[in-house]
Amino acid sequence: QKEVEQNSGPLSVPEGAIASLNCTYSDRGSQSFFWYRQYSGKSPELIMFIYSNGDKEDGRFTAQLNKASQYVSLLIRDSQPSDSATYLCAVSGSGTYKYIFGTGTRLKVLA
Amino acid sequence: KAGVTQTPRYLIKTRGQQVTLSCSPISGHRSVSWYQQTPGQGLQFLFEYFSETQRNKGNFPGRFSGRQFSNSRSEMNVSTLELGDSALYLCASSFGQEGETQYFGPGTRLLVL
Numbered sequence: 001q002k003e004v005e006q007n008s009g010p011l012s013v014p015e016g017a018i019a020s021l022n023c024t025y026s027d028r029g030s031q032s033f034f035w036y037r038q039y040s041g042k043s044p045e046l047i048m049f050i051y052s053n054g055d056k057e058d059g060r061f062t063a064q065l066n067k068a069s070q071y072v073s074l075l076i077r078d079s080q081p082s083d084s085a086t087y088l089c090a091v092s093g094s095g096t097y098k099y100i101f102g103t104g105t106r107l108k109v110l111a
Numbered sequence: 112k113a114g115v116t117q118t119p120r121y122l123i124k125t126r127g128q129q130v131t132l133s134c135s136p137i138s139g140h141r142s143v144s145w146y147q148q149t150p151g152q153g154l155q156f157l158f159e160y161f162s163e164t165q166r167n168k169g170n171f172p173g174r175f176s177g178r179q180f181s182n183s184r185s186e187m188n189v190s191t192l193e194l195g196d197s198a199l200y201l202c203a204s205s206f207g208q209e210g211e212t213q214y215f216g217p218g219t220r221l222l223v224l
Contacts, residue, residue: 043216049212097159097166099213101146101153
């Protein structure tokens with residue numbers, strides 16, 4: 001079983017729609033959760049981090065965390081073609097100082 | 112505040128050669144992590160340095176090594192290059208507290224012929 005799992009996609013959504021990206025993790029001791037966006041040929045850039053159960057909103061982005069279900073998601077409202085990228089989920093904080101990344105979900109926003 | 116910088120940005124080497132990549136973290140950051148990214152494997156953790164000491168290591172062969180200097184700058188070295196070492200090598204820096212945000216550099220794209 002992979003430590004952090006994401007659907008590779010591509011996930012295609014029309015412009016203006018809500019994109020929902022999901023991530024599950026195996027280490028119950030994980031405390032910190034991150035979403036990075038990576039454009040083709042570029043390095044990952046941080047979108048959001050979340051530490052506590054529930055929702056965290058930042059502009060058009062909402063991160064949701066459910067530690068009991070070991071599940072973290074990212075919602076992108078009013079999706080734009082410029083949101084088309086690969087979204088990486090990362091998990092950390094189980095006493096190892098390591099960050100475990102999922103393989104990413106490719107999002108395509110159709111104009 | 113300047114971001115993470117990596118040099119060189121692009122490299123072409125041949126099998127059997129060795130290569131050294133450099134990473135300068137954000138000012139004040141003491142932790143530097145290195146990752147290898149390939150299309151098939153995603154982001155794979157190589158190792159992490161904190162205050163000049165290797166604190167974590169991933170599952171890579173001994174051909175991959177690194178070090179960190181007193182100014183927190185880090186280098187990684189790959190000896191006896193193989194075709195499969197072609198990848199984007201990313202470094203990320205943080206203050207070094209567990210679970211805090213890492214910030215990535217632009218990466219070094221290595222092509223092994």
